[in-house]
Amino acid sequence: xIKPLPRIRDVATAAGVSTATVSRALxxxxxxxxxxxxxxxxxxxxxxxxxxxxxRNLRRRRTGSIVVLVPNLANPFFSAILSAxxxxxAPAGYNVLIADTAQPPHxxxxxxxxxxxxxxxxxxxxxxxxxxxxARGQETSSSLPPLIFACEWLSEDGYPSVRIDNSQGxxxxxxxxxxxxxxxxxxxxxxxxxxxxxxxxxxxxxxxxEADLEIREDWxxxxxxxxxxxxGAARAWLSLKERPTAxxxxxxEMAFGFISELHRNGxxxxxxxxxxxxxxxxxxxxxxxxxxxxxxxxxxxxxxAARLLLDLIDGDDEDRLAARAAGxxxxxxxxxxxxxxxxxxx
Amino acid sequence: xIKPLPRIRDVATAAGVSTATVSRALxxxxxxxxxxxxxxxxxxxxxxxxxxxxxRNLRRRRTGSIVVLVPNLANPFFSAILSAxxxxxAPAGYNVLIADTAQPPHxxxxxxxxxxxxxxxxxxxxxxxxxxxxARGQETSSSLPPLIFACEWLSEDGYPSVRIDNSQGxxxxxxxxxxxxxxxxxxxxxxxxxxxxxxxxxxxxxxxxEADLEIREDWxxxxxxxxxxxxGAARAWLSLKERPTAxxxxxxEMAFGFISELHRNGxxxxxxxxxxxxxxxxxxxxxxxxxxxxxxxxxxxxxxAARLLLDLIDGDDEDRLAARAAGxxxxxxxxxxxxxxxxxxx
DNA sequence: CACTATCATGTAATCGATTACAAGAGGGCA
DNA sequence: TGCCCTCTTGTAATCGATTACATGATAGTG
Numbered sequence: 001x002i003k004p005l006p007r008i009r010d011v012a013t014a015a016g017v018s019t020a021t022v023s024r025a026l027x028x029x030x031x032x033x034x035x036x037x038x039x040x041x042x043x044x045x046x047x048x049x050x051x052x053x054x055x056r057n058l059r060r061r062r063t064g065s066i067v068v069l070v071p072n073l074a075n076p077f078f079s080a081i082l083s084a085x086x087x088x089x090a091p092a093g094y095n096v097l098i099a100d101t102a103q104p105p106h107x108x109x110x111x112x113x114x115x116x117x118x119x120x121x122x123x124x125x126x127x128x129x130x131x132x133x134x135a136r137g138q139e140t141s142s143s144l145p146p147l148i149f150a151c152e153w154l155s156e157d158g159y160p161s162v163r164i165d166n167s168q169g170x171x172x173x174x175x176x177x178x179x180x181x182x183x184x185x186x187x188x189x190x191x192x193x194x195x196x197x198x199x200x201x202x203x204x205x206x207x208x209x210e211a212d213l214e215i216r217e218d219w220x221x222x223x224x225x226x227x228x229x230x231x232g233a234a235r236a237w238l239s240l241k242e243r244p245t246a247x248x249x250x251x252x253e254m255a256f257g258f259i260s261e262l263h264r265n266g267x268x269x270x271x272x273x274x275x276x277x278x279x280x281x282x283x284x285x286x287x288x289x290x291x292x293x294x295x296x297x298x299x300x301x302x303x304x305a306a307r308l309l310l311d312l313i314d315g316d317d318e319d320r321l322a323a324r325a326a327g328x329x330x331x332x333x334x335x336x337x338x339x340x341x342x343x344x345x346x
Numbered sequence: 347x348i349k350p351l352p353r354i355r356d357v358a359t360a361a362g363v364s365t366a367t368v369s370r371a372l373x374x375x376x377x378x379x380x381x382x383x384x385x386x387x388x389x390x391x392x393x394x395x396x397x398x399x400x401x402r403n404l405r406r407r408r409t410g411s412i413v414v415l416v417p418n419l420a421n422p423f424f425s426a427i428l429s430a431x432x433x434x435x436a437p438a439g440y441n442v443l444i445a446d447t448a449q450p451p452h453x454x455x456x457x458x459x460x461x462x463x464x465x466x467x468x469x470x471x472x473x474x475x476x477x478x479x480x481a482r483g484q485e486t487s488s489s490l491p492p493l494i495f496a497c498e499w500l501s502e503d504g505y506p507s508v509r510i511d512n513s514q515g516x517x518x519x520x521x522x523x524x525x526x527x528x529x530x531x532x533x534x535x536x537x538x539x540x541x542x543x544x545x546x547x548x549x550x551x552x553x554x555x556e557a558d559l560e561i562r563e564d565w566x567x568x569x570x571x572x573x574x575x576x577x578g579a580a581r582a583w584l585s586l587k588e589r590p591t592a593x594x595x596x597x598x599e600m601a602f603g604f605i606s607e608l609h610r611n612g613x614x615x616x617x618x619x620x621x622x623x624x625x626x627x628x629x630x631x632x633x634x635x636x637x638x639x640x641x642x643x644x645x646x647x648x649x650x651a652a653r654l655l656l657d658l659i660d661g662d663d664e665d666r667l668a669a670r671a672a673g674x675x676x677x678x679x680x681x682x683x684x685x686x687x688x689x690x691x692x
Numbered sequence: 693c694a695c696t697a698t699c700a701t702g703t704a705a706t707c708g709a710t711t712a713c714a715a716g717a718g719g720g721c722a
Numbered sequence: 723t724g725c726c727c728t729c730t731t732g733t734a735a736t737c738g739a740t741t742a743c744a745t746g747a748t749a750g751t752g
Contacts, residue, residue, distance in 0.1 A: 005462075005464060007737095007738060007739085008738065008739060008740095009738080009739095017701075017702085018701070018702050018703075019702095019738090019739075019740090020701070020702060020703080020704095020739095020740080020741075021700085021701060021702075022739095023739060023740055023741080024700095024701085024740090024741090027739095027740080031699090031700080032700070032701080033699085033700060033701090036700080036701085050459065050462045050464060050465075051464070051738090051739075052404070052464050052737085052738050052739070053409070053464065053465065053739095054400050054401075054403040054404040054409060054464075054737085054738080054739095055400075055404050055707090055737070055738035055739040055740085056738080056739055056740075057400040057707095057739095058398070058400040058401050058404050058706095058707050058708065058709090058737090058738085058739080058740095059706070059707050059738080059739050059740045059741080060707085060739085060740070061707070063399070063400060065441070065443075072429075073425055073428055073429035073432060074422070074425050074426040074428075074429040074628070075425075076420070076422040076425065076628075078425075079419055079420050079421075079422065079425035080420040082419055082420075082444075083418075083419035083420040083446055083449070086419060086444060086445070086446055086449065087446065087449045090445065090449070090456075095411070095441075095443050096443065096444055096445075097411075097441050097442065097443060098428075098432060098442055098444055099432070099436065099442075100429055100432050100433065103429070103432065103433045103436070110436075113396065116396045118351060118396055118397070118398050118399065118400075119396075119399065227628070227629070227632050231632070256629060256632050256633075257632055259634060260632040260633070260634055260636070263634045263635075282420070282422075282573070283573070283599075283602060283629060286573050286577070286602050286603055286606040287602075287606070287633070287634070288605060288606055288609045288633070288634045288635075289609075289634075290606070353707095353708060353709085354708065354709060354710095355708080355709095363731075363732085364731070364732050364733075365708090365709075365710090365732095366709095366710080366711075366731075366732060366733080366734095367730085367731060367732075368709095369709060369710055369711080370710090370711090370730095370731090373709095373710080377729090377730080378730070378731080379729080379730060379731090382730080382731085397708090397709075398707085398708055398709070399709095400707085400708080400709095401707070401708035401709040401710085401737090402708080402709055402710075403709095403737095404707090404708085404709080404710095404736095404737050404738065404739090405708080405709050405710045405711080405736070405737050406709085406710070406737085407737065
């Protein structure tokens with residue numbers, strides 16, 4: 001029942017040429033004559049030949065795949081970026097290999113393995129908490145494959161990255177609330193060590209100070225980007241004696257958690273409190289109320305990161321140094337005004 | 347700057363043994379003596395050796411990866427399943443290779459390539475619209491690698507699949523609405539050719555008839571599982587002279603689109619109309635109103651499909667025939683009651 | 693016409709790990 | 723002591739495609 005797959009030798013026999021010629025006809029068509037090329041292609045068709053990638057990759061000393069490390073595959077924010085990455089990488093002839101860094105099987109050891117040259121020709125990292133792992137990777141391995149950060153990044157090491165200006169996004173959100181007349185503004189933060197948390201919190205603080213408003217530490221609620229943590233922040237908000245009239249959440253998901261928890265307690269947004277999110281994921285415009293939020297061009301981020309990585313892979317060491325020197329690629333964002341914010345009662 | 351990676355020969359030299367012994371020490375530790383094993387492991391440590399998978403896979407005549415074909419990576423329904431699949435497959439030593447069947451670069455030709463033995467050791471298909479491609483694959487290739495459908499499936503060919511009882515899910519939804527006293531019940535359907543659409547519509551019709559209620563064709567709204575199509579159905583609902591008082595949507599996303607579009611038109615759920623969804627994706631319990639929906643155990647579906655596939659890969663042809671004969675694996679569902687439905691006004 | 697450049701193709705080495713087979717060492721048993 | 727069996731290790735073939743190098747044919751040039 002198991003018939004062995006046709007090999008390049010079978011094609012060569014069928015076409016009456018050598019394996020070298022078949023290989024050339026397929027990989028460098030311009031290097032064989034028109035007649036043999038056609039004869040080879042016909043033979044390929046006839047035998048049903050498809051290439052054995054393991055053999056090709058072994059000989060070419062590459063892996064043919066690109067690894068994407070995602071903090072959480074199930075999170076729609078990441079899956080949209082992933083989708084864009086895949087759409088750019090697949091046509092370039094690479095496999096997209098996905099690893100969820102939060103999944104239990106992915107110990108540091110496992111992730112290190114991906115960093116090793118012989119697992120991937122390049123990496124895209126959507127997880128900025130891998131500093132330790134990458135440092136260890138540099139010690140262990142003589143040279144890491146090209147890598148690019150997207151969305152998140154390592155604050156010190158100058159790896160190339162594609163991202164937005166997060167503190168600017170936070171400023172846009174806060175300024176909008178200020179313009180609506182809010183003077184008591186809170187913030188639901190991301191996980192403490194995350195770069196995004198740091199940048200967005202900084203932007204938020206700066207904008208609050210610029211508006212000559214007070215920074216109240218008890219209005220900066222801890223969170224971790226999940227809906228559950230947004231709901232927790234809502235409970236914290238409810239328990240306050242003096243409550244902010246507007247809250248900027250560091251992710252859309254937290255904003256949903258926040259709004260839904262208030263709803264459970266009989267309070268509606270934006271009447272009870274104005275809420276701004278961050279990310280503008282798919283559902284934000286359909287949420288009830290539709291969420292005012294900072295739009296991140298997720299598809300563009302993914303595509304850009306993929307294209308930069310492909311350039312790095314094709315380029316030489318010089319190109320790589322140039323890429324690191326060039327600094328991060330910052331894509332534009334915008335504040336999308338919807339229903340979840342309104343002017344403060346006067 | 348580029349230092350060549352250590353090969354198995356380097357380890358052999360460092361340990362003072364042959365490459366065969368190194369290979370055995372790593373792949374079949376019980377076949378070498380304790381002392382050499384330790385010596386080899388020390389040499390591996392010292393040289394920083396990591397295996398070259400292309401070489402191993404070439405020799406072992408396998409690819410080391412499993413391909414998952416997803417209709418739409420950016421859809422959170424699928425990404426949760428994918429996440430579960432990855433968590434099960436990665437520890438088994440396979441790469442998870444993802445291909446988005448809806449992405450432009452994935453012509454039929456490209457998908458066919460994945461079906462070929464030498465791209466993957468096995469496939470998990472979340473897309474039931476691939477009938478044509480698979481038929482062509484069977485013609486072209488002598489034997490397809492083991493494959494498993496998850497969620498969706500091909501209605502005729504008896505490929506193994508892991509899924510839920512979709513018509514039963516639809517019945518649960520309709521019965522719930524009937525119990526709440528609704529007598530005018532509508533349904534927002536998925537894309538016409540989709541198996542899920544067919545099954546859920548059938549379940550819905552049967553349950554409506556069982557309740558001695560009328561089937562009104564103009565209350566069966568076309569859709570395609572997306573939020574936008576749910577919003578379209580809402581507009582259709584609004585334009586009716588006589589409107590159903592309850593609507594069962596074939597996906598949660600369509601339910602969100604439906605609810606949000608009504609909200610834009612000043613109508614609120616469940617006061618204006620009761621809505622039931624299908625899937626119970628992450629956000630459903632936090633939507634406003636929290637969505638009553640049919641829960642699919644997505645993580646379990648993903649894990650189960652992955653485990654079955656791994657069994658098939660390890661098994662022989664006999665096991666594969668047995669698996670096809672065993673029929674689909676049906677996982678339990680339940681109706682989750684939340685806020686989007688309420689008793690009809692009497 | 694002789695000589696060189698160009699083009700098309702074939703021969704065979706190569707990528708790096710695995711494993712069939714061979715061989716040697718050591719133990720057990722008559 | 724001699725024979726067989728088991729255990730450990732080494733030698734070398736192998737997986738399938740690519741490509742450096744060699745070769746022969748053809749065209750172009752002085």
